[in-house]
Amino acid sequence: MITAQNICRHELIGLPIRVHASSNCVQTGITGVVCGESRQMIDICVGDRTLRVAKKCATFDLHLPDDTQVRVDGSVLIMRPERRISMRIRN
Numbered sequence: 001m002i003t004a005q006n007i008c009r010h011e012l013i014g015l016p017i018r019v020h021a022s023s024n025c026v027q028t029g030i031t032g033v034v035c036g037e038s039r040q041m042i043d044i045c046v047g048d049r050t051l052r053v054a055k056k057c058a059t060f061d062l063h064l065p066d067d068t069q070v071r072v073d074g075s076v077l078i079m080r081p082e083r084r085i086s087m088r089i090r091n
């Protein structure tokens with residue numbers, strides 16, 4: 001189950017997302033659904049368009065299935081999604 005504590009180890013595709021802050025001020029406030037992810041970028045579907053946002057320079061608000069909102073610094077997500085999902089997090 002996806003929670004605020006383990007969000008960095010889960011698949012992000014399909015989650016509603018909002019760009020809270022970005023070094024590119026045009027990208028701040030983009031709201032949509034995560035439709036793809038690479039090592040450096042997150043693809044956000046907004047209507048019929050797909051916008052790419054760099055993870056390194058943005059902070060994201062992710063909405064979890066249990067209606068909680070989690071703010072994640074994009075620099076924490078920088079790695080291949082398949083590697084991030086399988087890594088262990090030390091307490």
